[in-house]
Amino acid sequence: MKRTIRETLPGGGLVLAVTDRPGPPPLRFEADGGRRLLRQGGRPLMLGRLEGDGCCHVLHVHRLDGHRSPLPPVRAEMMRTPGDWPHRYARWLEDADGSPLHDGRWLLGERNSFAPGIWAEDFVTGWPDGRLDLFCGGGWHGVLPLRRLSSPDASRVKAYRKHAREGTLAPVLLWWVSFLDGWLLLDGHDRAVAALEEGGVPPCVVLTRVQDDEQWRRAAAEMTDWHRRETAEPVPTGAERMRAAREKGYADALASLPYEEARTEVWPLAGAPADWEDLPEDGVSISG
Numbered sequence: 001m002k003r004t005i006r007e008t009l010p011g012g013g014l015v016l017a018v019t020d021r022p023g024p025p026p027l028r029f030e031a032d033g034g035r036r037l038l039r040q041g042g043r044p045l046m047l048g049r050l051e052g053d054g055c056c057h058v059l060h061v062h063r064l065d066g067h068r069s070p071l072p073p074v075r076a077e078m079m080r081t082p083g084d085w086p087h088r089y090a091r092w093l094e095d096a097d098g099s100p101l102h103d104g105r106w107l108l109g110e111r112n113s114f115a116p117g118i119w120a121e122d123f124v125t126g127w128p129d130g131r132l133d134l135f136c137g138g139g140w141h142g143v144l145p146l147r148r149l150s151s152p153d154a155s156r157v158k159a160y161r162k163h164a165r166e167g168t169l170a171p172v173l174l175w176w177v178s179f180l181d182g183w184l185l186l187d188g189h190d191r192a193v194a195a196l197e198e199g200g201v202p203p204c205v206v207l208t209r210v211q212d213d214e215q216w217r218r219a220a221a222e223m224t225d226w227h228r229r230e231t232a233e234p235v236p237t238g239a240e241r242m243r244a245a246r247e248k249g250y251a252d253a254l255a256s257l258p259y260e261e262a263r264t265e266v267w268p269l270a271g272a273p274a275d276w277e278d279l280p281e282d283g284v285s286i287s288g
Contacts, residue, residue, distance in 0.1 A: 004094055004101075006087075013086045013109030015210065015259070016094075016101070023102035024267045027070065027186075029177070032269035036061075038146075038184075039270075040068060040098050045146060050134075059132040059180070067146040069187040070096035074170040079163055085171050086110060089205050100175060104212055107259055110171060111204045118142060119192075119201050122182070125149055132180060139181030143174065143192075150190050152197045160194030169195060171203040178209075178264040209262045 005017040024030075030037040036048035036059065048061040071092045086108040093099045093108075122142025124130045127149070132140050150157050163169040172188030185192060188202065195202035 004090075006090065009109070009259075013107065014090060016090055016106045016108065018101050018103055018106060021102045023265065025100050025102040026096075026098045027100040028102075029179075029264065029266045030269040031266045035269060036266075037269055040066070052134075055135050057134045059134055061130045061132060061144070063128045063130070063146065065147070068098045069173075070099035071173060071187040074188075076159070076163070079168045079170045085205050089173060089207075093207070100207070102265065104262070104265075105210045107206075107208045107210045109206055109208075111174075111206050112201065114201060115141065119196060123196075132182065134179075134181060142182045143185055144180070144182060145185045145189055145192075147189055149193055152193060154190070156190045157194050157197070160191050161198055163191075164195045164198040164200060169203060171205045174204050174206045176206055176208040176261070176264075178261065179266070180264075209264060211260045211262050 004019070007015040007017070009015065027040045028038075030039060034050040036046075036050060037044055038046035038048075043066045044064055045067050046061055046063045048059045051058050051060065071089060090108050093101055118141055122140065124132075124142060124144050127145075130144065132142065132144070134140050160169060169191055170188070172192050173186045174183040175186050176183055183206070186207070192202040
């Protein structure tokens, strides 16, 4: 698989500039009206139906077995070897045949803290169905696993719990999905359970699609024009501190533009409408 161009960030993490992968990628969302489908290759992984109006929507989801992690298994000896996890995961995602990467810029960064409730109330532990309350009150901001979670007493979970206590647990891989306003758990389901059972939050590497060069440069030009107009007038006496704070805010905002989140791409739903009704394999339908 062709390697991508990488930009290492000073504070950690990296940006992948993906080319020659026009999409749709192997792991992708498809949509038709209120219907949502997550597909990996030819296999459906999740069906969803969007309901509601105005700012409040509910996405009812039904997940199917068969998700394949885009990462290889992380062995114990690797977890005990210090390394740059975003770069490791980037290399594996480049080579995977079931990843969401397609043309554009992607940010891979470590994250170890989340707002309260994201790994508790908004971590979808039930299987296969779930309800995601979108947009109301600031969005869902939860984590959706793509396979059934193991029992805390499972042997693999117990082994990972030891790593969690030792601080050597490999991060889970999350994919930020803009229209869900939340994350999909792509790899590390057992590691997530282990960390939570130990009373902590799983260490994470988050994959986020960010603005393309043309998009952020256009936004930078617009911001610069606005700033030039705002600062054209002389500074009133005694307002120097306010001007300095505004200049810092402008500089910070300009520096963040290349890493601003971009919307998650959604492709047209493949097949005829009747095909949707035949997708669930266990007799559960959310065709509504």
